[in-house]
Amino acid sequence: MDESVPAPSTLIKDGWIIECSDYHVGCSQTFRIDELLYHEKSEFQDIVVIKNELFGTMLFLDGAIQLSERDECAYHESIVHLPLLSHPNPKSVLVVGGGDGGVLREVAKHSTVEEIHLCEIDEKVIEVSKKYLPMTAVGFSDPRVKVHIQDGNVFLEDNKGKFDVIITDSSDSSGLASVLFEKPYHQKMKEALKPGGIICSQADEVSWTEQQGRFSPPCITKLLEVCRTLFPVTATATSNVPTFPCGLCTFVMASTNKDTVFERPLRKLTEREAEDMNLQYYDSELHAGAFVHPRFARKMFGAQS
Structure with a gap:
């Protein structure tokens, strides 16, 4: 493969991979390729795996960073433990997307599941x-x-009322996973939940970029609007992920139980429990902080519930 020639959705040039697209208007991220481990186009998307001196092994889908060995714990621990520790007794969990296995790893740390x-x-x-x-x-x-190797929309239609928690660990909303950010998908998630069920979706972007009006349609506020029409309780949380644009990832959460309070975990982990679970990022104190946003973001998002 000629590394100087950009793939359909991935730009590799002069030993660097450049995350640059019309979706990220006015900015890009660049990571040095110390070793190109894999680069092929699957039936659905362009897949790249590289080694980088600072961030270790890194996965890109259609040119967009998905995870790095260095900071994936912040993303995976947040998207899992925020919702699971907000549910009184999660026994059945569905992950849509998440083909790297990181969400599965964290869900498996919960003995109730x-x-x-x-x-x-x-x-x-x-x-x-x-x-x-x-x-x-x-x-x-x-x-x-x-x-299950299939479309998440189809799987949800065939599995109504089966899950306590559904986690959507999708790629960016501008590509293959765009349907996972729409209202019909969230309606199917709601129908696939057991009474009192919770959903958690990665919201693709951060409030800094959305505040500037650089994304169309704004993903976080759009997801919140969708969830507020379907669920009695919604919330937004953030996680610090250095390799993501602006260094943050936002999650939109919702519950069918009107008494759910996402900002306070129902089950607090002791220090010993956190150690036994090999947690690198999440703890009960950080749980509460994940739902604290700057003033401009609070105005943008509106009421948390």
């Missing part, structure tokens, strides 16, 4: 992750995990 389903449309992401990203793909080894 009896079954974990992963619905991933691109089997190649799973295959590549198992080979190059063992620190996240270890999640597939848990015996409670059942993998």
Whole structure:
């Protein structure tokens, strides 16, 4: 492969991978490729895995950073433990997307969970992750995990009323996963929940970029509007992920239980429990802080519930 020639959605030039698209208006991120481990186009998207001196192994889908070995704990621990520790007794969990296995790894740390389903449309992401990203793909080894290679929308339609928590670990809203940011998908998630169920979706962007009006349509506020029409309780949380644009990731959460208070975990972890779970980022104190936003963001998002 000629590394100087950009792939359909991925720009690799002079030993660097450049995350640059019309979606990120006016800015880009660049990471040095110390070793190109994998680069192929699957049936659905362009997949790149590199080694970088600072961030370790890194996964890109259609040119957009998905995770790095250095900071993936911040993303995966937040998207899992924020919702699961807000639920009184999560037994059945569905992950839509998440082909790298990191969400599975964190869900499996909860002893109350009896079954974990992963619905991933691109089997190649799973295959590549198992080979190059063992620190996240270890999640597939848990015996409670059942993998379904299919469209998440279709899977939800066939599994109504089955899950306590549904986590959408999707790629960016501008590409393959765009349907996972729309109201019909969230309606299907609601119907697939058991009474008192919770959803958590990565919201793609951060309030700094949305404040400047650089994304169309604004993803966080759009997801909040969708969830507020379907659920009695919604909330937004953030996690510090240095390799993501602006260094933050936002999550939109919602519950069918009107008494849910996301900002305070129902079950607080002791220091010993956090150590036993090998948590690098999340703890109960950080849980509360994840829902604290700057003044401009609070005005933009409106009421949390």
